[in-house]
Amino acid sequence: MSPQQTAVPDVHVPWWRRGTIYQVYPRSFADANGDGTGDVDGIRSKLPYLSDLGVDGIWISPWYPSPLADGGYDVADYRDINPMFGTLADAERLLDEAHELGIKVIVDLVPNHTSREHRWFQAALAAGSGSAERAMYMFRPGRGDDGELPPNNWRSVFGGPAWTRVDDGEWYLHLFDSSQPDLDWTNERVREEFDAIFRFWLDRGVDGFRIDVAHGMVKDPALPDLDGEQELLGTNFAVNHPHWDRDGVHEINRRWRAVLDEVDRDVMMVAEAWVVPEHLGLYLRPDEYHQSFNFDFLTADWGHDEARDAIVRALDAAQTVGSTPTWTLSNHDVMRHATRYGLPKGTDWRAWPLAGPADALDPVAGLRRAKAMTMLLMALPGSLYVYQGEELGLPDVWDLPTDVLDDPVWEDSGHTQKGRDGCRVPMPWTPDGTSYGFGSDGAWLPQPPVYGELAAAAQSGVDGSTLELYRAGLDLRKRYFEADEQLTWLDLGPDVLAFRRGTGAVCALNYGSDPVALPAGGLLLGSEPGMTAIEPETCVWVDPDLRPSLADRRRQREMRRPGSQR
Incomplete structure (x- = not known):
């Protein structure tokens, strides 16, 4: 890419x-x-x-x-x-x-399938082998001398065989539960x-x-x-x-x-x-x-x-x-x-x-x-x-x-x-x-x-709650992340996944174990409350055109000092 x-x-x-x-x-x-x-x-x-x-x-x-x-x-x-x-x-x-x-x-x-109780399937059961009603589903004869074996070895997504036998000896396919017969889309x-x-x-x-x-x-x-x-x-x-x-x-x-x-x-x-x-x-x-x-x-x-x-x-x-x-x-x-x-x-x-x-x-x-x-x-x-x-x-x-x-x-x-x-x-x-x-x-x-x-x-209304994070995030998404479809990857260190969108807004997620300084600009939102750095396992959104707060600037200066761990 x-x-x-x-x-x-x-x-x-x-x-x-x-x-x-x-x-x-x-x-x-x-x-x-x-x-x-x-x-x-x-x-x-x-x-x-x-x-x-x-x-x-x-x-x-x-x-x-x-x-x-x-x-x-x-x-x-x-x-x-x-x-x-x-x-x-x-x-x-x-x-x-x-x-x-x-x-x-x-x-x-x-x-892909209906319920076994659907009128189409009930009509297929009643009509019998070779009927137009049965042709809507995947009915097949079985294998073996008396057709006692399923047509093949397919398994249901949920477990068990993907075939069930009906009273007249034919088998129907169900890639999911036996109550969900597969339709035949060639019909x-x-x-x-x-x-x-x-x-x-x-x-x-x-x-x-x-x-x-x-x-x-x-x-x-x-x-x-x-x-x-x-x-x-x-x-x-x-x-x-x-x-x-x-x-x-x-x-x-x-x-x-x-x-x-x-x-x-x-x-x-x-x-x-x-x-x-x-x-x-x-x-x-x-x-x-x-x-x-x-x-x-x-x-x-x-x-x-x-x-x-x-x-x-x-x-x-x-x-x-x-x-x-x-x-x-x-x-x-x-x-x-x-x-x-x-x-x-x-x-x-x-x-x-x-x-x-x-x-x-x-x-x-x-x-x-x-x-x-x-x-x-x-x-x-x-x-x-x-x-x-x-x-x-x-x-x-x-x-x-x-x-x-x-x-x-x-x-x-x-x-x-x-x-x-x-x-x-x-x-x-x-x-x-x-x-x-x-x-x-x-x-x-x-x-x-x-x-x-x-x-x-x-x-609701509680600062730092997950619900309020979603509300704030979806509101900011409309303003910063739905305006275009551009994405430019950024290098903020080996543990940080970061990119810039067309509006200039930056998203950064820290997968590492140490905090990382915020990108330049004003913090729009953090995945945890009160963030002044990209803490481990957190994500931030930053607008480079916004002035960061005094506390943000002080925190970022501290982060950049040699030997700082936070």
């Missing part, structure tokens, strides 16, 4: 290209009717909070009718709202009220149905779509066996993989993009594509996705070189196709980064909640690093995705008792991984109450006592 990224002319910059999007996991965000489960009216009630936080849009995880065998990613009807969450009319009111506050709305779409009826689903939500005013498992859908028609084991909840990056990141997905992407391009407003789609960085740009070509999540950064260990390398790869991949990176540190599928960064380098954080050791976790270091890394991401060119509760510094509830686990990973993995429930524990809004303000009568997953201390009401 060249030292300086080229700016894109600011003739018209779509909202999604540089904006901040807040992910809402509806089951765990806010409970308006007191049944212990979050709902659409709960989201509506918190729109002013999200507006005050400073986000440009919200991404709502699946809110469709579903048996919730996989947290809503098992969709039973793509054109309605789960009665547990509310009604379609409630959703339409949410869209209107969000737009009144200037907040865009992205909805989750799950095209024209499947493609037409999803064209109509996109238009259904666009007609109701949604501003974008997050596409689940965007690197899936297309399978090698020969269904060859796979060599080697696949990591649970991971992705195999093998060349010409038989069911991930196949060339055929791009033709589907282009078809969807054409549907979105029919709309006379700024709408978008963002891919959940777990692919090698070199392939990410293929998804971002002008006639495919507008953006794709940068999981390369999310999965990188805490460290100077790891962060810089991930940033360079993401910037290069996006720039080659005229897009911008999409940065994120947490979501509904991964351990919250306030906990992840508190584990020793190299820890398998998916296995750690069971494998331990529990005392390996340093929660204070985890939150300190999480705040520093968040500021780093806020300052980068591109868009930022924030997962609900990270603005409160919520830790992952990794020690949930096994009898409350809801994620199918727990059972499908044969109790070798606890799964993702720890990052899905309901939000705390007040420091007291049966569910810390989430609802009036408890929560569907138990919340730890520390959630009361970290509740939104307990942090």
Whole structure:
């Protein structure tokens, strides 16, 4: 990558290209009717909070009718709202009220598979082998004398075989849980149905779509066996993989993009594509996705070189196709980064909640690093995705008792991984109450006592709190880091990752063990309160055109004295 990224002319910059999007996991965000489960009216009630936080849009995880065998990613009807969450009319009111506050709305779409309870799959079961209904899914005869063996050795992402046999002897493919049969995307009826689903939500005013498992859908028609084991909840990056990141997905992407391009407003789609960085740009070509999540950064260990390398790869991949990176540190599928960064380098954080050791976790270091890394991401060119509760510094509830686990990973993995429930524990809004303000009568997953201390009401207006850091950061981001897409790397020492943006603002994160003097100028924000130097594992933003305070100047002089350690 060249030292300086080229700016894109600011003739018209779509909202999604540089904006901040807040992910809402509806089951765990806010409970308006007191049944212990979050709902659409709960989201509506918190729109002013999200507006005050400073986000440009919200991404709502699946809110469709579903048996919730996989947290809503098992969709039973793509054109309605789960009665547990509310009604379609409630959703339409949410869209209107969000737009009144200037907040865009992205909805989750799950095209790789449906719920077993979807009417399409129920019709396929009833119609039998060779029927048009069954052709919508990946049904195949088994191997062996009586077809008693699955068609191949593929494994579910959650653990166990990826095939389940039905009463008439055929097998259906499910790359996830057995309750989530894979659709056959060679089938024209499947493609037409999803064209109509996109238009259904666009007609109701949604501003974008997050596409689940965007690197899936297309399978090698020969269904060859796979060599080697696949990591649970991971992705195999093998060349010409038989069911991930196949060339055929791009033709589907282009078809969807054409549907979105029919709309006379700024709408978008963002891919959940777990692919090698070199392939990410293929998804971002002008006639495919507008953006794709940068999981390369999310999965990188805490460290100077790891962060810089991930940033360079993401910037290069996006720039080659005229897009911008999409940065994120947490979501509904991964351990919250306030906990992840508190584990020793190299820890398998998916296995750690069971494998331990529990005392390996340093929660204070985890939150300190999480705040520093968040500021780093806020300052980068591109868009930022924030997962609900990270603005409160919520830790992952990794020690949930096994009898409350809801994620199918727990059972499908044969109790070798606890799964993702720890990052899905309901939000705390007040420091007291049966569910810390989430609802009036408890929560569907138990919340730890520390959630009361970290509740939104307990942090609001409190100097130095994580919530106020996010509010200040997102406000400054709009003024200093969304105006352009330039980035120039700076050398502030071997342990400091630093760059300057087109406005002149400097971002610097200290990965070392000793403090480093602030760059020249005025301090805009620090990841810890009262910073007059770049302390270890902290991040600062500096405006070189601002005069530093008298205390800042005195501190910087002290830092530059020979032998000074602070």
